[in-house]
Amino acid sequence: MKIPELSSRTIWAVVMIVYIVTCTIPIGASFEMSDITIEIYEFIDDLPEGSVVFIGGSAVFAFDLESSASLIACLKQMERKNLRIVCAPFGVEAVQFHKYCIDASGVMESRGGTWVYGVDYVQLPYMPGGAAAYVALMDDIHTAVATDVAGTPLNDLPLMQEVLNHEDIDAWICPHWAFDMIVRYVVAERDIPGIYFAQAAAYANYVPYMMAYPGMVWMTNGFLGGAQYEKLEGVPGLGTAVVDSYAIMSVVYVGFIILGNITMYQNRDEEEEIIQ
Amino acid sequence: MISTDPWVWVSALMTICSFSLLYGENPLFRFGEYTYTAIVVAHSVVTGISTLQSRFAPLISGAKPLLIIPLILGLMSIFVVWRRYAWIASFPIAIMIGVGTGLSMRALIATEILSNIAAVIREAGLILVGPPVNSLGYLIRVVFTISGLFYLLFTVGHKGPLNKPLSYLREIGKYAFLSYLGLSVGNAIMQHSGLATSAISRLLGQWLGL
Numbered sequence: 296m297k298i299p300e301l302s303s304r305t306i307w308a309v310v311m312i313v314y315i316v317t318c319t320i321p322i323g324a325s326f327e328m329s330d331i332t333i334e335i336y337e338f339i340d341d342l343p344e345g346s347v348v349f350i351g352g353s354a355v356f357a358f359d360l361e362s363s364a365s366l367i368a369c370l371k372q373m374e375r376k377n378l379r380i381v382c383a384p385f386g387v388e389a390v391q392f393h394k395y396c397i398d399a400s401g402v403m404e405s406r407g408g409t410w411v412y413g414v415d416y417v418q419l420p421y422m423p424g425g426a427a428a429y430v431a432l433m434d435d436i437h438t439a440v441a442t443d444v445a446g447t448p449l450n451d452l453p454l455m456q457e458v459l460n461h462e463d464i465d466a467w468i469c470p471h472w473a474f475d476m477i478v479r480y481v482v483a484e485r486d487i488p489g490i491y492f493a494q495a496a497a498y499a500n501y502v503p504y505m506m507a508y509p510g511m512v513w514m515t516n517g518f519l520g521g522a523q524y525e526k527l528e529g530v531p532g533l534g535t536a537v538v539d540s541y542a543i544m545s546v547v548y549v550g551f552i553i554l555g556n557i558t559m560y561q562n563r564d565e566e567e568e569i570i571q
Numbered sequence: 572m573i574s575t576d577p578w579v580w581v582s583a584l585m586t587i588c589s590f591s592l593l594y595g596e597n598p599l600f601r602f603g604e605y606t607y608t609a610i611v612v613a614h615s616v617v618t619g620i621s622t623l624q625s626r627f628a629p630l631i632s633g634a635k636p637l638l639i640i641p642l643i644l645g646l647m648s649i650f651v652v653w654r655r656y657a658w659i660a661s662f663p664i665a666i667m668i669g670v671g672t673g674l675s676m677r678a679l680i681a682t683e684i685l686s687n688i689a690a691v692i693r694e695a696g697l698i699l700v701g702p703p704v705n706s707l708g709y710l711i712r713v714v715f716t717i718s719g720l721f722y723l724l725f726t727v728g729h730k731g732p733l734n735k736p737l738s739y740l741r742e743i744g745k746y747a748f749l750s751y752l753g754l755s756v757g758n759a760i761m762q763h764s765g766l767a768t769s770a771i772s773r774l775l776g777q778w779l780g781l
Contacts, residue, residue, distance in 0.1 A: 307593040311771075318772040319781055361765055387618045420625060421618050426674040442625055479678035483686070495762035499754045506694065506712065507686035517758065518765040533769055540768040541761065548760070 300558055306551060313547050317540040324542035331505070332523040335490050335513045339369060342465055344377040347457075349464050349481075350393065351383030351419075352471035358494050359392050362470035363399070364521020364534030365492035369468065370400035372528050374408055374415075379454055382418045385428060389471060390421055390444055396470070413443075413452040420444045429480035433461040461485040468492065474501045474514075482511055489513075492520065572780040583778040586770050691716050718744035 342348070350366070373380060382393040397416065402408035410416050419440050422428045431439040436459060437449050449455040457463060461481075466488045469477045474491045478501075482489040488511050493501060495517030504512045515524060519541070521534025574580065588603025630638035644663035651660035694709040722744025725737060775781045 304594060311590075311593070314767060314771045315775065318768060318775050357766070358762070360769060361762055387615050390618075421622055423619075423622060425671065426678070427670055430674055441629060446625065475682070479675075479682045483678060483682045495758040495765065496755070498758050499751060503687060503690070504682070506690040507682065509690075517761055518768075519761070533772070536772055537765040537768045541764065544764050544768075 317543045321539050324539045326538050332515050336527045346378050346465040348380045348466045350468045352469040353473040354386035354389035354392050354471040356388040356392050361494045361517050362492040363396050365515050365524040366396045366470045367400045368524040368528040370402050374402040379415050384421050417454050418444045478504050574778050579777050715747035719747040
């Protein structure tokens with residue numbers, strides 16, 4: 296029996312139907328917990344109350360959405376532990392991404408949380424300049440950037456009166472693409488622990504940093520890492536939903552790969568017969 | 572219940588426009604593509620202007636008179652668009668590249684070269700210590716790192732008595748790179764699959780209220 300060749304439209308239609316099914320009927324797929332995610336969770340848990348955590352890096356919102364799963368769960372954990380955060384965007388889309396995660400996590404007083412803007416959380420404006428901006432921020436935050444994103448002078452914000460330079464930063468979380476900048480100018484030069492909620496496609500590129508800086512650099516991997524973090528914090532969200540989809544989609548992809556290979560061998564045999 | 576929020580409708584429309592490419596090139600996709608590009612450019616311009624305003628406020632107020640230097644350099648860089656005066660822009664570009672290279676080189680050597688060499692040496696020392704699974708992991712990392720370097724440094728075959736053993740090492744290096752590529756592609760598929768799930772989940776949940 297000859298398997299017919301499937302058009303790309305048919306394949307996409309099947310894939311789309313499976314996506315819709317996985318989104319509407321969650322199967323609660325199990326997944327393995329990573330030791331590194333547990334280490335990150337425990338590191339954040341062990342930070343003393345009032346510690347200042349910076350969240351920042353360069354950003355592409357569409358890709359960073361993947362990191363939002365881990366970050367939203369982590370924000371809830373940081374609120375519970377009474378930590379304070381400063382968001383430092385080095386990409387034009389980072390400001391929106393930070394706001395999206397803060398809103399979605401519901402940590403602000405206006406959304407039922409306990410954080411107060413200026414006291415527990417400050418959003419800095421976009422900082423252009425790449426490497427030079429990182430170096431300047433670590434040296435003297437108030438010189439590198441004078442106001443928050445709304446134009447309020449940093450000196451008028453209680454949190455920023457205590458946060459002057461790298462010595463006042465206890466950890467740096469990067470939910471964006473360019474983690475190498477954080478490793479270079481934050482972890483290596485200033486000895487500040489760095490956590491990367493990596494996009495799956497970036498994971499393989501940056502994973503050697505964990506070996507190079509053991510105990511200083513940790514990474515989660517994409518939505519799976521997000522699902523792990525959500526499980527640890529007990530707040531199922533986007534990560535958990537996507538893991539369900541991974542489980543079913545993997546089976547579908549394997550099915551298509553097998554079908555594709557069978558079809559290829561069939562065609563090759565036919566071509567050989569024609570040649571002979 | 573279907574959402575009554577107009578922004579959710581806009582988001583849903585744009586998502587459908589993007590997904591319509593799967594059916595083939597069509598006007599809906601073009602509309603979505605151009606709208607997205609226009610929004611990104613507009614957003615960057617607005618952010619750039621507001622950044623300039625906030626950054627140069629201390630210059631106007633007289634708090635930081637030295638900011639006149641980056642302002643002049645910035646204005647000089649605009650000349651890049653006039654062929655006749657493009658040479659003026661080469662000064663700020665040269666300074667930018669010089670500063671960027673200087674800062675990067677300082678950090679790059681420490682994080683990309685020295686720290687990785689130290690990591691390989693440290694992990695080589697751990698191969699015979701600890702649980703076998705960890706040892707295997709360290710062994711693979713050390714062998715892959717060394718063989719990968721060999722593959723890059725000795726791409727052209729070495730002539731001489733060491734030709735055979737070096738070629739084996741190079742071959743392992745090739746597989747190290749293939750493993751890396753496989754891992755990267757696998758992770759990229761995971762990423763896109765996850766993003767598609769989040770988009771469809773948003774359509775079904777936020778928009779259609781299912």
